[in-house]
Amino acid sequence: MRIDHTHEPDCRSWVPDATGHKTFPLQNLPMGVLDEGGGRIVVAIGDYVLDVQAALDLGYLSALDHAAQTALRSSRLNGWMQLDAPARLQVRHALFELLKQESPAQRHQLQILRERNDSLMRLPADIGDYTDFYCGIHHAVKAGSLFRPDNPLLPNYKHLPIAYHGRSSSIVPSGQPVCRPRGQVERENGPELQLSERMDFELELGVWVGPGTSQGTSVSLEQAENHIAGYSLFNDWSARDIQAWEYRPLGPFQGKNFASTLSPWVITADALAPFRRSAMQRAKDDPPLLDYLKSSQDQAHGGLDIHLDVHVSTALMRTQNLEACTISNSHAQHLYWTPAQMLTQHTVGGCNLRSGDLMATGTISTPDDSGNGSLLELTKGGSTPITLSSGEQRTFLEDGDEVIFTAYCARDDLYSIGFGECRARVVE
Ligand code: MN
Numbered sequence: 514m515r516i517d518h519t520h521e522p523d524c525r526s527w528v529p530d531a532t533g534h535k536t537f538p539l540q541n542l543p544m545g546v547l548d549e550g551g552g553r554i555v556v557a558i559g560d561y562v563l564d565v566q567a568a569l570d571l572g573y574l575s576a577l578d579h580a581a582q583t584a585l586r587s588s589r590l591n592g593w594m595q596l597d598a599p600a601r602l603q604v605r606h607a608l609f610e611l612l613k614q615e616s617p618a619q620r621h622q623l624q625i626l627r628e629r630n631d632s633l634m635r636l637p638a639d640i641g642d643y644t645d646f647y648c649g650i651h652h653a654v655k656a657g658s659l660f661r662p663d664n665p666l667l668p669n670y671k672h673l674p675i676a677y678h679g680r681s682s683s684i685v686p687s688g689q690p691v692c693r694p695r696g697q698v699e700r701e702n703g704p705e706l707q708l709s710e711r712m713d714f715e716l717e718l719g720v721w722v723g724p725g726t727s728q729g730t731s732v733s734l735e736q737a738e739n740h741i742a743g744y745s746l747f748n749d750w751s752a753r754d755i756q757a758w759e760y761r762p763l764g765p766f767q768g769k770n771f772a773s774t775l776s777p778w779v780i781t782a783d784a785l786a787p788f789r790r791s792a793m794q795r796a797k798d799d800p801p802l803l804d805y806l807k808s809s810q811d812q813a814h815g816g817l818d819i820h821l822d823v824h825v826s827t828a829l830m831r832t833q834n835l836e837a838c839t840i841s842n843s844h845a846q847h848l849y850w851t852p853a854q855m856l857t858q859h860t861v862g863g864c865n866l867r868s869g870d871l872m873a874t875g876t877i878s879t880p881d882d883s884g885n886g887s888l889l890e891l892t893k894g895g896s897t898p899i900t901l902s903s904g905e906q907r908t909f910l911e912d913g914d915e916v917i918f919t920a921y922c923a924r925d926d927l928y929s930i931g932f933g934e935c936r937a938r939v940v941e
Contacts, residue, residue: 514738514786514814519609522927526612527619528626531559536921536931537629542608543778543933544590544743548635548686552588557778557933558612560629565608567625573618574607590638590779594723594742595868598782601723601742605783631933632688634777637745638721638869643681643773644859645717645749645765645873646674650793650849652876652886659894671799673806674850674858679749680770681871687776687933690940693912694771696755709752709768711895712910712939715876716823716843716886716918719747720852721779722870731860734808737853740866744785744817744852746776746918746935747873753889753909775871776918776935784930788818788922792851805861806854815851819932820844821877821920823886828913830903837917838902840891843877843884912941 518524519540525532526539537543537557547553547562555562565585568574574582581604584592593604611618618625647653650670657665669675685691693712697704723742726732732740749769756768792815795802808815821844826837850858855872876886885891888909891899898906910916915938923929 514782514789516786519605520787520927525614526558527614527616528558528561528612531561531612533928534559535929536933538928538930539609539612540928541780541784541930542605542612543780543784544593544637545634545777545779546589546637548633552635554585554587554590554593556608557629561626562629563608563612564625564627568611568618571621571624573611573625577603577607589869591869594638594721595725597724598739601781602783605781631777634686636684636686636775637777637779640681640684640869640871641867643679643684643871643873644676645679645875646676646850646855647875648674648848648850648855649875649877649886651847651880652878652890655878655885655890656876656887659889671795671849672803674855676855676859677764679765679773683770684773684775684871685937687774687936689774690938691750691772691774693939693941694752694755694767696752696767697758698754699758704758708941709755710909711753713751713753713888714823714910714916715749715751716821716841716878717747717749717873717876718817718819718821718845719745719775720855720872720874721745722856722866722868722872725867726860726865728865729863731863732857734806734811734853734857737856738782740856741782741852742868743779743781744932745779746920746932748774748916748918748935748937749873749876750774751887753895774935774937776933778933780930780932785817785922787924787927788930789814790816790818790846792816793846793849805857811851811853815853816848817845817852819920819922821884821918824917824919825901825907826915826917827901827903827905827911829905830901833903835903837915840899840901841884841886843879843886845877847877847879848874910939912939914939
């Protein structure tokens with residue numbers, strides 16, 4: 514997690530308007546895949562994308578070794594994720610050289626740059642497996658207290674990052690509509706099969722697994738960061754009425770498996786180096802960590818300094834040309850466990866990971882009501898509606914509602930970078 518010349522606040526790019534861009538300046542360089550010809554790796558820079566294959570064809574990035582060049586010519590980012598951390602850093606350095614001011618690549622602008630249109634992006638990687646954690650402690654407390662007022666956190670919560678294994682094949686790219694699921698819902702006279710009436714979002718970060726691990730081996734906390742390639746925004750759509758009836762004793766099933774939405778850009782671990790922070794301070798009466806989850810380095814720098822916001826746009830708001838309204842301002846500092854602890858926990862029993870596997874953090878909420886990461890919390894279990902900028906009220910999502918997550922990192926002494934959007938509309 515080193516800071517180097519690619520994080521200098523005053524470095525400049527030859528790409529028009531990229532220097533000082535609030536979301537995708539030269540210091541960010543997020544990776545994604547354009548949905549064209551089966552998939553084409555691109556890098557966001559300002560309001561443009563760099564077509565990496567076109568740059569390679571012109572002889573740029575030739576200082577990279579063969580494995581890295583092959584990975585960048587692929588139709589998915591799995592190969593790039595598989596590179597070890599030093600090799601991924603070399604890719605960042607090479608891209609930075611190509612896009613910085615006075616690079617000879619500028620004269621090939623027409624061949625290697627395209628206008629950025631995030632609606633043309635596909636999922637960045639083939640996701641082999643997906644695991645959803647539950648690391649947002651304020652969400653765990655608030656959601657838990659709706660079900661167990663006296664005992665919101667179960668006894669395991671502060672001993673290990675807990676998770677369930679989700680379904681990777683129903684993860685869809687940002688922009689694709691999400692169908693309201695049908696499922697069994699508990700009713701006074703017995704369960705009925707119906708469309709969910711309590712459709713919700715969950716504000717989460719996706720954590721991309723870099724180099725994989727073999728079955729029977731585990732990753733120490735000291736090594737875990739090397740196995741994380743980057744981060745995206747993740748919406749773990751949740752049908753609360755279906756979930757409430759089915760979840761005991763085995764956990765989420767139909768209430769979650771119909772769809773999850775992922776933002777198109779992978780913000781690399783290297784881009785986030787200046788935006789790391791201490792892990793959440795454990796309270797004095799919290800239980801001691803077992804040694805394999807404890808490291809002073811991880812406690813000092815393993816946290817993430819990422820602002821996370823939720824916006825909603827309804828069908829009525831769009832007909833009235835109203836902007837989406839912001840309903841939540843949260844922050845990744847509210848994760849009780851670090852991404853490194855999640856990855857270490859995932860492998861401690863010998864479970865293998867593959868490059869392009871996705872871990873999600875769990876819903877990230879603030880302790881107060883300013884940054885609730887789900888409607889379940891915003892509306893106190895559906896009992897207190899919220900009022901939107903159009904005057905409409907919501908307890909849960911209605912058809913036509915569009916949920917948009919955005920995120921950014923900012924330091925007064927440096928610059929800001931953004932994550933782009935995780936956006937999807939609920940349809941019947
Ligand atoms: Mn979740």
